[in-house]
Amino acid sequence: MSFYTSLNGLKNSQTELGVIAHNIANVETNGFKKGNTQFADIVAGSAQTNPRMIQGIGATVEAVTQNFGLGPIEQTGSALDLAITGDGFFTMQAADSGRTVYTRNGALEMDESGYITDGGTNRLQVFPTDADGTVTSATPVDAQIAPVNADGAEFVGVTVGADGTVSASYADGSVTAVGSVALASFITPTGLKQIGSSNWEATGISGEAKYGSPGNGQYGKLMSGALERSNVDIAEELVGLITAQRNFQANAKAIDTATQISQTVINLRT
Known part of the structure; x- marks a missing residue:
């Protein structure tokens, strides 16, 4: 024996x-x-x-x-590099399959259609807002920045606030809110399934995702121009x-x- x-x-x-x-x-x-x-x-x-x-x-x-x-926070200077200074996960949805994944890796970029993505087919999910940044729906949608505004002015830049508000700037000096970053939380995060590329999927052990805005309740604030390193x-x-x-x-x-x-x-x- x-x-x-x-x-x-x-x-x-x-x-x-x-x-x-x-x-x-x-x-x-x-x-x-x-x-x-x-x-x-x-x-x-x-x-x-x-x-x-x-x-x-x-x-x-x-x-x-x-x-x-929480891992160390590294300053990068890029507006679409986001770090969560607390609990929560970024919510990403695949454009081709509709598959929803969750990540702490906030290295994001814009594609040719104006969608904010992780560099692949996964698109950042945000709460819809009006032009002033007030959330109008609790159902997350794809974050997309229009290349021109209603007056025909071209897009020149994007900023993300600590409260998750994504704002697009245009050549005529106007600023329009695109949405508010939707963070996800789980009752048992250790039950999330690792699928690679710093992404996780929900399972029966983790429970379903609950969504909220950065800086509210259990959700940490966002830091733009920074990334969370490995812990x-x-x-x-x-x-x-x-x-x-x-x-x-x-x-x-x-x-x-x-x-x-x-x-x-x-x-x-x-």
Whole structure:
């Protein structure tokens, strides 16, 4: 039994090493949230077993959880680089499939049609507003900036306020509100499904998204001209890497010891 106990220990250490390696690989990924490996012990016993004689049979990986702690904020100067200084996720919707994803990576840009996107097909979702920036609907829609205003003046720039209001400036000096950034929150954010590119999808564990405006209630304010970096602490990960390596070596040594004992028993002479 000791062979399989130690073998499980080796597999667990490999899993932890994989999680740490993934964290280290994404130390420069905007909006990335590090993972933590959680373990649980395994015991075996029946109703007839003396509780003082129940034997542990190793450990198992209980969960790989995500740490949604705030990462460092880096100033960039670009108006469409957005960082959430608190809780919440940007809501993005794919133009081709209608798939909704959530992200903390606010590196956004405008496409040729005036939509604010993540550089791909995902479009930023905003609450519709009137020209003064007052929200008129609680249902998010695609953020789109008109290339010319009602008077025919051309678009010259965009700003995003701390309250999420997206405003477009035009050559005649006018400023028009495009919408208010819709932030999403979840009752259990650690239940979100990672799908890559610093994006997540809602699941039955996370619950459905609840939408709100930046700076209201549980939703953090927006900072324009800045990006949230990865929350991976490289020093902490390297210490974890050493610990996981030592655990792997210890389990391998336990297997080697069990092998030597078995060999001794086999070589017994009567």
